[in-house]
Amino acid sequence: MRETSEIDLSRTLLNWYDHHARSMPWRVGPADRAAGVVPDPYRIWLSEVMLQQTTVAAVREYFLRFTSRWPTVQALAAAPDDQVMGEWAGLGYYARARNLLKCARVVTDDHGGAFPDTYDSLLKLPGIGPYTAAAISAIAFDRSETVLDGNVERVMARFFDIHDPLPGSKPQLKEKAAVLTPRQRPGDYAQAVMDLGATICTPKSPTCGICPLRDPCQARMAGTQPDLPRKTPKKPKPTRYGHIYIAQAEDGALLLQRRPDKGLLGGMLGWPGSDWSEAPAETPPFSAQWHSLPGEVRHTFTHFHLILRIWTAPLPENTIPNGLLVMAKHAFRPGDLPTVMRKAHDLWRNR
Known part of the structure; x- marks a missing residue:
């Protein structure tokens, strides 16, 4: 069983999220979620694939165009490849668009148009890796999976004052994130940590004074938060x-x-x-x-x-x-x- 302090930390962050959640076209906000509105797994999956290697601001218009043109996974599965690749142009990493079509067709043909709801089953779909499987499982199906994107890595590195550089520290950061992941409202919690990293615990000049986790944050107490997370230097691009x-x-x-x-x-x-x-x-x-x-x-x-x-x-x-x-x-x-x-x-x- 989790320590009381860990449960309290999760509750504190969820309370912050209830008042400060970002509005996104694919997101079911905390008030609607509490009222019984269920996220659409298709929209969660599509947004997570689009968000890989880019930002919410860059993805928003692409997502709206995609879902207007192909509102369901079955509609996307039936779309001509050229049309989908054309709508994707500008998002980059085009293997994602090819896998998008492959995944939509597998979900339509092999799963009756319904996304599987567990981490292991999602991981078997084309183009879905560990992060995306955890995100869909948590956000769309409210399963207690640990979601670890760049924002969450930064929050964990600072909260626990972890100085080992990325990407080598990913397993340690995921272990710490798992400790804080609650069994109640795990989907909202996953989005809360991501929002915290995107809006308060930012890469440069984090606004620690308004952070809901400021008091127990170990890096803030040590004064090391501007330096974290550390990263292994990249080799120059040829x-x-x-x-x-x-x-x-x-x-x-x-x-x-x-x-x-x-x-x-x-x-x-x-x-x-x-x-x-x-x-x-x-x-x-x-x-x-x-x-x-x-x-x-x-x-x-x-x-x-x-x-x-x-x-x-x-x-x-x-x-x-x-x-x-x-x-x-x-x-x-x-x-x-x-x-x-x-x-x-x-x-x-x-x-």
């Missing part, structure tokens, strides 16, 4: 280079390429181009007088920086190299391209 080829026919049609399903930007439309390396070879898709555009495209991925040189030429009639496609002018939408390819399009259009 820079890679590449060539992009944009060809347009007289009627405005464009030459495009669908990238392989596996790998970076998998399954997305883009421009034909070279590999991305330290010294890529020029590999135009057909023989022509290719002209290099002034300027360059710069983009940063998780593990490297990318600099692209853009080449352009007219697209001859009846020239469709293997593996490429010609898209009519009226069918082309720049918004369907991933961000780096859209940057290349913008540089070309503004030449």
Whole structure:
């Protein structure tokens, strides 16, 4: 059984959450939850996948568009891949969008359109890892699972004054978070800790004076809270280079390429181009007088920086190299391209 102090801490945080919970389009607030309103697992799952590697502010409009266009998991499962990938464009980490469709189809085909409600069963679905399984289980189904995102890690590191650096300290932080996770209202509690980290226990200049956990916070007492959590220094990102080829026919049609399903930007439309390396070879898709555009495209991925040189030429009639496609002018939408390819399009259009 938990110590009384631990129960009291959870109650203190829940009381704070009851008055200060953030309003989000996917969230059932504490008052509605107390009144019996049940969260929609589809909306919780969708928001958690979208929120990976990004912020609430960046996700909000994407979430509203997705749920307006595909209000149920069955509707999403039936959606054409291109439409979903197009709506995802700009959120990055496109493997998430591919797994989103795979998961929606598994839930629809194998689970009758209902998300399983336990951590272990959720973990078996495509694209759902330990954090997402715990978050859905807790928030959607009110199961007492320990949810550990970046906000929770920061709160735990400071509350317990843990100086071991991330990511190595994750198991220790999860163990501490589990001690505080209550059996009553675990879904609200998970969101309360995340809100605390996002609004008060922020990465820089935490506002400890209004924190509901300020008195027992060990880092505040030691004066170490601005330095926590510690992180192992990241290695500098390397820079890679590449060539992009944009060809347009007289009627405005464009030459495009669908990238392989596996790998970076998998399954997305883009421009034909070279590999991305330290010294890529020029590999135009057909023989022509290719002209290099002034300027360059710069983009940063998780593990490297990318600099692209853009080449352009007219697209001859009846020239469709293997593996490429010609898209009519009226069918082309720049918004369907991933961000780096859209940057290349913008540089070309503004030449």
